[in-house]
Amino acid sequence: MASFGWKRKIGEKVSRVTSQQFEAEAADEKEAVESEEGGWLPAAKRRKEVLLEGCAERSKQLKDEGASLAENKRYREAIQRWDEALHLTPNEAALHEMKAQVLMSLHEIFPAVHAAEMAVQCNPHSWESWQTLGRAQLGLGEILLAIRSFQVALHIYPMNPEIWKEDLSWARMLLEQQKAAQRIKRSEAPNAVTQFSQKSIPEVDYDFESEEIIAVCAAIAEKQKQVSANKTMVIVSASGTAETITEKEDGATPPDSSAFIKAR
Template sequence: MQSFGWKRKIGLSNNSAAAFTGGGSDNEELEQDVDWLTASKRPKISGLSLEDAEAKAKRLLSEGIIYAEMEKWWTAINRWKEALAYTPNDHTIHEMMAQAYIQVGEVYPAVKSAEQAVLLCPTWWGAYQTLGRAQLGLGEVKMAVLSFERATHMQPDQMELWIEDLKWAHSLLMKIKDLQAEEKRKSERLAADTAQIFELDEQIEENKNPASTTNTSKQQALPSASNEVICESNMKSQSDTHKNVDFTKMVKIRIKHCANLQLKNLKN
């Protein structure tokens, strides 16, 4: 972009010497303070008249322009602030303050001043141009492109607007969109790779689980099988015991024992 310049100071005096003289002399009082017809003191009018206010605002505006051309930005801003105290609706002062704020890197005040200039004079292409430059400093490239487009619609014969402002801002916007698209593609690839990694992990776990399940079932089957073996062995041992016992001998012993008990009772 082109360096800072005061190309839009239309209607302002370029005479540096006359800039400090306008409004410097006060109006001479032609009448006395006392009205002899009524014998009463006339009230004094406080403050400046409309002509004096405009003259002082013009002088402060011219001083600010001189300081801006000397690259004394803050001094110029202070002069313009004083001028706004007399003419707060002067859109040219707000626009020049926005330019100075851009030079000192104060992007937020620059945007505010440019927006005020647009609000006061919405049909002035210069205000939209400065607003777009301030928005670029703030990083709002899309909004800057819109501001430059409005300026070119109002003043289509300004090649500076087309080449140095709109074209350059549009190229920045395209680069930003390309970077955003590349970041989106990277994030999508990363998400796909992450999903593939999780899928592979699940497959590995599934391949491990059948073996562990088989081992567990085998381990669970072992106690039941051993229990069956033990039960079978017990039943077999019991059956073997029943086979070895002589029931006839046991009956004879039982009868003999009962007979002995009866004989013992008879003796008593």
């Protein structure tokens, strides 16, 4: 008779071996995934770098085309090329600065100032951008702002004689002329007001209470009343003779002097 005993679980060894195999396979898969991720990130970064390099190269090509067109005074076409380049590299200060120069040549001062301000924002250390901004501000009559822009440009590049001999000297001369014109205007303004007031207001003393004016008014009123009180008719006979007949209305009384009151 067989003795009773606890049976060992079927497949105990198999389950342990299988689990070890699963763990090994999972480790291999994890290493494979990590290796794939490590390869994917550099590849994406490289593609982005290639794309940026392509944009920069295309932008430089458009920039050179626009410069060539501007030299031939084909300003509108040059602006079109530079706008296309700005879509690719919007933070390039040189594109904004050249666009501002061309806009000033077209006498479009407000867009020129805006383009120059964009150039300064993109590169505050560009003395060319500050110089172009000052020239555009002079076109608007903003002399003080232009002087400040020229001073910043001179501070960045103090060895440039064009800024302090031409731009800054010209702006300061315009400022002195503006101040002189304002002084002349202020000195002439009080005299003009005085002359206008003396000519526009005559010095006449109207005395409405004088006896002479009252007597004249009374005589005119009496004459008008006598004319209205009498009726005058003109009768033409058959022989062609004309006869004037004046009839006086009943009840016509001479004017009373007490009806006139002195005006006050």
